[in-house]
Amino acid sequence: MTDDVILQVKDLKAYFKLDEGLLKAVDGVSFDLRKGETLGIVGESGSGKSVTNLAIMKLIPSPPGHIAGGEVVFMGDDILKMPDDGIRKIRGNKISMIFQDPMTCLNPFLKISTQMIETIVLHQGLDKAAAKAKAVEMLKLAGIPAPEKRIDQYPHQFSGGMRQRVMIAMALSCEPEILIADEPTTALDVTIQAQILELINELSERLGTAVILITHSLGVVAGMCDSICVMYAGRIVERGTADEIFSDPKHPYTQGLIKSVPRLDKVSTQRLYSIPGQPPNVINLPDCCPFFPRCERAMDVCKTKYPKVAELGDKRTVACWLYGEGK
Amino acid sequence: MPLNDKNNDRATNEFNQYVKPVSLWADAWKRLRRNKMAVLGMWIVGIYMVVTFGAALLPFKSYTEQEMLHINLPPSFKPAGVVALGQLEGRKADLEAAIVKSGRPDLKQDLERIENEIVQLKGEIDTDPKHKRVYILGTDYLGRDMLARTIYGGQISIMIGLIGTLTAAMIGIVLGSLGGYLGGWIDNLIGRFVDLMYSLPYMLVVIIIMSMLPTGSNSIFVLYIAIAMISWLTISRVVRGQIISLKNSEFVEAARSMGAGSGRIIFRHLLPNSLGIIIIYSTLQFPSFIMNESFLSFLGLGVSAPRASWGTLVSEGVQGMQLYPWRLLVPAVAMTVFLFAMNFLGDGLRDALDPQSKNRN
Amino acid sequence: MSRFIVRRFLSVIPTLFIIVTLSFFLIRLAPGGPFSGEKKLPPEIMANIMRKYHMDEPLVNQYFRYIGDVLHFDLGPSYRYKDQTVNDLIGNAFPVSILLGTLALGTALVLGTIVGITSALKQNKWQDYAAMSVAVLGISVPAFVVGPILMLIFALKLKWLPTSGWLSSRAGALTLIMPIITLMMPYFAYIARMSRGSLIEVMRSDYVRTARAKGLKEGVVIRKHVLKGAMLPIVTYLGPAFSGIITGSVVVEQIFVIPGIGRIFVQSALNRDYTVIMGDVIVYSIILIAANFVVDILYGLLDPRISYK
Numbered sequence: 002m003t004d005d006v007i008l009q010v011k012d013l014k015a016y017f018k019l020d021e022g023l024l025k026a027v028d029g030v031s032f033d034l035r036k037g038e039t040l041g042i043v044g045e046s047g048s049g050k051s052v053t054n055l056a057i058m059k060l061i062p063s064p065p066g067h068i069a070g071g072e073v074v075f076m077g078d079d080i081l082k083m084p085d086d087g088i089r090k091i092r093g094n095k096i097s098m099i100f101q102d103p104m105t106c107l108n109p110f111l112k113i114s115t116q117m118i119e120t121i122v123l124h125q126g127l128d129k130a131a132a133k134a135k136a137v138e139m140l141k142l143a144g145i146p147a148p149e150k151r152i153d154q155y156p157h158q159f160s161g162g163m164r165q166r167v168m169i170a171m172a173l174s175c176e177p178e179i180l181i182a183d184e185p186t187t188a189l190d191v192t193i194q195a196q197i198l199e200l201i202n203e204l205s206e207r208l209g210t211a212v213i214l215i216t217h218s219l220g221v222v223a224g225m226c227d228s229i230c231v232m233y234a235g236r237i238v239e240r241g242t243a244d245e246i247f248s249d250p251k252h253p254y255t256q257g258l259i260k261s262v263p264r265l266d267k268v269s270t271q272r273l274y275s276i277p278g279q280p281p282n283v284i285n286l287p288d289c290c291p292f293f294p295r296c297e298r299a300m301d302v303c304k305t306k307y308p309k310v311a312e313l314g315d316k317r318t319v320a321c322w323l324y325g326e327g328k
Numbered sequence: 329m330p331l332n333d334k335n336n337d338r339a340t341n342e343f344n345q346y347v348k349p350v351s352l353w354a355d356a357w358k359r360l361r362r363n364k365m366a367v368l369g370m371w372i373v374g375i376y377m378v379v380t381f382g383a384a385l386l387p388f389k390s391y392t393e394q395e396m397l398h399i400n401l402p403p404s405f406k407p408a409g410v411v412a413l414g415q416l417e418g419r420k421a422d423l424e425a426a427i428v429k430s431g432r433p434d435l436k437q438d439l440e441r442i443e444n445e446i447v448q449l450k451g452e453i454d455t456d457p458k459h460k461r462v463y464i465l466g467t468d469y470l471g472r473d474m475l476a477r478t479i480y481g482g483q484i485s486i487m488i489g490l491i492g493t494l495t496a497a498m499i500g501i502v503l504g505s506l507g508g509y510l511g512g513w514i515d516n517l518i519g520r521f522v523d524l525m526y527s528l529p530y531m532l533v534v535i536i537i538m539s540m541l542p543t544g545s546n547s548i549f550v551l552y553i554a555i556a557m558i559s560w561l562t563i564s565r566v567v568r569g570q571i572i573s574l575k576n577s578e579f580v581e582a583a584r585s586m587g588a589g590s591g592r593i594i595f596r597h598l599l600p601n602s603l604g605i606i607i608i609y610s611t612l613q614f615p616s617f618i619m620n621e622s623f624l625s626f627l628g629l630g631v632s633a634p635r636a637s638w639g640t641l642v643s644e645g646v647q648g649m650q651l652y653p654w655r656l657l658v659p660a661v662a663m664t665v666f667l668f669a670m671n672f673l674g675d676g677l678r679d680a681l682d683p684q685s686k687n688r689n
Numbered sequence: 690m691s692r693f694i695v696r697r698f699l700s701v702i703p704t705l706f707i708i709v710t711l712s713f714f715l716i717r718l719a720p721g722g723p724f725s726g727e728k729k730l731p732p733e734i735m736a737n738i739m740r741k742y743h744m745d746e747p748l749v750n751q752y753f754r755y756i757g758d759v760l761h762f763d764l765g766p767s768y769r770y771k772d773q774t775v776n777d778l779i780g781n782a783f784p785v786s787i788l789l790g791t792l793a794l795g796t797a798l799v800l801g802t803i804v805g806i807t808s809a810l811k812q813n814k815w816q817d818y819a820a821m822s823v824a825v826l827g828i829s830v831p832a833f834v835v836g837p838i839l840m841l842i843f844a845l846k847l848k849w850l851p852t853s854g855w856l857s858s859r860a861g862a863l864t865l866i867m868p869i870i871t872l873m874m875p876y877f878a879y880i881a882r883m884s885r886g887s888l889i890e891v892m893r894s895d896y897v898r899t900a901r902a903k904g905l906k907e908g909v910v911i912r913k914h915v916l917k918g919a920m921l922p923i924v925t926y927l928g929p930a931f932s933g934i935i936t937g938s939v940v941v942e943q944i945f946v947i948p949g950i951g952r953i954f955v956q957s958a959l960n961r962d963y964t965v966i967m968g969d970v971i972v973y974s975i976i977l978i979a980a981n982f983v984v985d986i987l988y989g990l991l992d993p994r995i996s997y998k
Contacts, residue, residue, distance in 0.1 A: 089904040100895060105896060110918055119905065120904070124904060626833040627943065639833070649841050664830045667830070
């Protein structure tokens with residue numbers, strides 16, 4: 002199985018130096034991604050899931066941010082140690098990204114064709130005409146009607162859902178190994194969300210692309226992901242296959258998240274569960290479990306030390322004092 | 329920071345860190361103090377205010393008193409008598425040389441006059457206390473102290489800046505909030521008018537107004553009005569925009585649903601929430617008032633004698649700048665330093681009060 | 690697009706009309722007149738003069754007569770320069786001011802954007818701090834301080850440049866240098882600050898992050914994705930900048946003795962030379978309106994989101 006691993010993130014740390022102190026947005030995150038796998042990273046806003054993925058591409062705005070340690074091994078090489086030239090050959094080519102807000106992620110001053118062609122020409126060495134043909138083909142795959150005509154339009158002439166389709170077509174135009182989708186449906190209408198997720202699913206399967214799907218919604222990952230990482234305050238608190246996470250959540254935070262998903266199959270008269278409190282301020286966080294103020298099962302030890310990560314089997318981990326040695 | 333004593337009502341920023349639960353103003357003050365140039369600007373502006381408005385209480389010389397023996401003295405820490413004597417003797421030597429060279433008899437009269445002055449000065453130098461004065465920044469073409477003139481000139485310039493800013497802010501706030509709150513034809517009318525005024529080169533209008541008015545002691549007052557009348561445009565636009573965006577916000581709807589009247593909504597909810605942006609624009613406008621006043625005074629259309637603003641002083645200084653450069657440089661530097669400080673303070677205030685400002689530059 | 694231009698052009702006419710009307714009555718209602726300054730003239734001569742210039746008629750008649758003349762592109766005679774018409778006066782001075790203003794704005798635009806872009810790319814490094822300090826200085830120091838000080842240093846002390854004059858045969862283009870620097874300073878400074886700010890904002894925008902995530906070189910990202918969006922605010926600023934340059938040139942023409950409309954304007958305002966003031970106001974307004982018009986069209990061409998329909 003390990004031979005299939007195309008991306009290995011080891012103990013990744015990304016810090017931001019702010020006036021108020023050091024913000025450890027990502028603090029020791031590790032996970033693997035296998036070829037063709039869909040990995041979900043779930044967490045509340047501010048839990049560091051987006052920063053993790055920007056760090057993988059070395060796209061963290063610097064200053065104030067910097068990568069404070071760790072490795073991102075892609076096909077045998079550590080991306081973080083590569084020269085800029087090397088990383089640029091990977092960005093958009095081997096690993097590409099789509100972002101949350103399709104309204105702001107396309108350049109409003111350039112035609113769709115310009116924006117798509119420049120990537121294809123850059124990475125695949127095609128001439129402009131061939132690149133345009135390829136772009137049209139990708140738009141068609143992404144479900145844009147009349148792509149030959151629409152490719153010469155500007156982004157503002159597309160609706161939000163259509164723009165996200167354009168983003169997907171653009172991201173997949175070089176048939177990357179990995180597609181990082183950072184909350185791709187959050188800014189869209191509910192009816193369009195499912196279509197976009199379906200599109201990502203279908204295209205990645207067809208092209209054999211592994212997907213990292215970042216979202217705050219467990220509902221989104223449930224239908225799509227092979228495995229799931231749950232993040233809280235810059236760290237992964239629980240990791241496992243989708244089945245394991247949903248049928249047997251270990252961490253109290255994961256349990257809380259699952260309880261707070263509304264379910265249609267069980268008719269209930271009770272109020273929907275929600276985790277008490279607010280996500281924590283990760284600036285100058287003390288060495289404790291950052292979840293303890295909101296945890297129903299918090300113990301004394303939680304307030305003094307961050308829990309050791311307990312290995313519960315192949316790729317199944319949880320960071321909580323209720324499990325492993327701490328118990 | 330202990331985690332268990334957090335409030336839930338704190339605002340968070342893009343990294344989800346908690347912004348300190350202090351008031352907007354305390355927070356802005358903190359941000360302002362971190363900006364070194366803004367703090368420096370604040371100090372300089374403060375010192376200028378104290379010195380210019382406290383001038384009457386401070387031991388400065390008169391800015392109107394003329395002393396014919398002290399004309400055009402360069403800046404010096406020596407007593408005026410010594411400086412003046414040195415200057416006269418230098419001029420005498422120059423004249424003698426020129427007479428020898430050109431043999432022009434008409435220069436003899438000048439020589440005689442200077443010799444008389446030297447005699448007069450030598451007679452008075454130890455007895456008359458006025459020759460003990462020290463003009464650290466020199467004197468002007470009527471023998472007036474440049475330091476005092478610059479300080480009193482600053483008083484007028486800053487006054488005009490203050491009154492202009494306040495008047496413009498008042499008119500701008502009233503018309504802006506009227507248009508923004510009421511909308512409809514009133515808003516349209518005000519908007520058209522503002523557009524029209526924007527398409528006029530407004531300093532030229534002020535020039536017309538100023539040149540049309542009879543010259544007299546009241547012209548300074550007219551100047552305030554003329555400048556303010558035409559400077560409220562930006563503020564009114566900004567306030568209007570702010571009011572419109574706030575008018576439909578939830579807290580205003582809440583106030584309205586609880587029966588608050590228009591007046592209460594404008595004065596208790598809309599204006600206080602627009603105060604930050606009003607302060608920013610007013611501070612940034614302040615230096616331009618001073619510049620505009622000085623601009624008019626420079627053209628001879630502003631403050632009239634014996635009063636003088638920085639612009640008047642610069643304009644006077646230009647006349648003899650080749651021989652007496654301090655007459656130009658002293659008011660020019662004084663004014664520039666103040667405007668520099670004001671601009672830094674304005675920029676700092678904008679960054680402090682409007683951290684998400686889109687038009688930061 | 691052409692329909693927009695026509696509509697925009699038609700909307701200029703009422704604006705101009707209001708400006709002319711307002712200034713006419715404003716000027717006429719003020720006390721004093723073009724002939725009140727000099728030594729007292731005998732009443733019969735005064736009456737003759739008044740009749741000659743139709744000033745004995747009611748103001749409203751004069752107004753309509755004036756509007757009629759203006760519609761025939763006749764701005765009337767000057768009351769002070771007896772042998773010259775306003776058309777002559779302004780016609781001679783206009784090219785001078787336009788040349789000065791255009792050169793100054795052009796220089797400000799080129800230097801300002803270069804400095805602004807450099808500053809943004811070297812954000813928070815010494816180049817940035819140096820450039821931005823110069824920019825605040827440029828905004829803080831008024832033209833009537835910059836002009837005389839430049840003149841003091843470069844013309845009177847160092848004797849590198851001529852003190853004044855305009856393209857006179859001996860000094861030629863050297864006479865242009867100091868007026869242009871003086872006039873462009875605040876606009877150069879403002880454009881530098883603005884382009885820096887807007888460049889930094891665009892560099893942080895989502896679509897530039899997308900461009901970086903596509904693997905484009907930083908140079909390509911800046912050239913292709915950042916610059917156009919960042920320069921749009923500068924285009925909108927050009928309208929007000931042009932208006933400011935015109936006002937500023939009044940002082941600069943005064944300092945460097947340049948025979949442009951600014952000098953004529955101040956002279957005529959002091960002399961209450963009604964027709965010349967009016968002519969100047971009309972010319973200035975047309976320049977301003979034309980500048981804003983061009984800026985609007987330019988903006989529409991640059992920003993695909995704006996369509997003139």
